[in-house]
Amino acid sequence: MKRLIINDYGVFIGIKGDRVIVKKDSEKVVEIAAGNISQVIIASRGVSMSSAFLRLMLKHRVDFVLLSGFGAPLGRLISRKGGAIELRKNQIQAQNDERGKYLTKQFAKGKLVNQSNLLKSLAKNRRSTKPELASKLEEASRVVLGFINTIEQMDVNLPADRFRAEVMSAEARGADSYWEAIGLVFNEYVEFPRRMKRFDMPKDPVNILLNYGYGLLASDVWMAVEHSSLEPYAGFLHKDSPRRPALVMDLMEEFRQPIVDRIVLRLLSSFKEKVTGFVEDGRLTQEGRRIMIQEFSKRMDEKVTFMNRVLPLEAHIYIQTRRLSEFLMRRASSYTPYTERW
Numbered sequence: 001m002k003r004l005i006i007n008d009y010g011v012f013i014g015i016k017g018d019r020v021i022v023k024k025d026s027e028k029v030v031e032i033a034a035g036n037i038s039q040v041i042i043a044s045r046g047v048s049m050s051s052a053f054l055r056l057m058l059k060h061r062v063d064f065v066l067l068s069g070f071g072a073p074l075g076r077l078i079s080r081k082g083g084a085i086e087l088r089k090n091q092i093q094a095q096n097d098e099r100g101k102y103l104t105k106q107f108a109k110g111k112l113v114n115q116s117n118l119l120k121s122l123a124k125n126r127r128s129t130k131p132e133l134a135s136k137l138e139e140a141s142r143v144v145l146g147f148i149n150t151i152e153q154m155d156v157n158l159p160a161d162r163f164r165a166e167v168m169s170a171e172a173r174g175a176d177s178y179w180e181a182i183g184l185v186f187n188e189y190v191e192f193p194r195r196m197k198r199f200d201m202p203k204d205p206v207n208i209l210l211n212y213g214y215g216l217l218a219s220d221v222w223m224a225v226e227h228s229s230l231e232p233y234a235g236f237l238h239k240d241s242p243r244r245p246a247l248v249m250d251l252m253e254e255f256r257q258p259i260v261d262r263i264v265l266r267l268l269s270s271f272k273e274k275v276t277g278f279v280e281d282g283r284l285t286q287e288g289r290r291i292m293i294q295e296f297s298k299r300m301d302e303k304v305t306f307m308n309r310v311l312p313l314e315a316h317i318y319i320q321t322r323r324l325s326e327f328l329m330r331r332a333s334s335y336t337p338y339t340e341r342w
Helices: 051-059 085-094 098-124 131-152 160-186 205-227 246-252 256-278 286-301 313-328
Strands: 002-006 011-016 019-024 027-033 037-042 047-049 063-067 073-077 303-306 309-312
Touching (some): 063 205, 098 131, 098 246, 160 256, 205 246, 205 286, 205 313, 303 313
């Protein structure tokens, strides 16, 4: 199954029978069977499409995502399907019982483990060439991992909102140590001022690449959550908000470092200071988007081992949503966040 990614102006998407036709300036550039498409991503303005194409996507249950210029998913088109009422009831109930507090801890711990392991991996690769930097990375890795003990010692009898806030505080302190340390690695290639989210309006290529990548990751995790019939807006680690899908943000925490952060490190290693050319006016250029989306797709297709299963990373995301569903329905006694060995 393939992603169909539209990243150019003046593109028209239509169909011929059961096949999708993409044209640019009236010239056909892509033709593919609808049954071979898993997802359509519109990453550019100036794209038009026929209603027949949209009907065909719904018929084949193809996920359709429209991205902002910063990579954030603006919206999705999904096929109508039946609702898993009991699962969603259990999800909402779990927000205020022992399951919710347990998941709050697990999502945060998974992120901290992956941050620590990535720093260890970076330190290992620099022990012989840059021992001083390697030492700093190893120390930061230990500091980040130490916040897991902080979380484990928290009082589970606290009210749910207070407990969530305490866990988020510990996770945020761990993140501060992580970004300070990995920033030393980013600065080997280009200037990295500090970690800045999309609403901070960063101008440097590293933050812009990270934010765009997290937007792509959000689209994939959201699709997996919907596929499992979970409620995207009812989270555990992240507070419910009508402006963002809290459960999607929760599950993303397990995959930020293994997917997006590693992609950005690869791009820096390959292009070095040339990544500055991927950015214009605080956004990725068309070429920057093309490269980032291409590398994201390649990473999602890479096979990795987790819980004794060797699968593409994208498949692990889907399986995690099913494992979460099983836990919420009390058919599983635990939930193990995705972590990647270093």
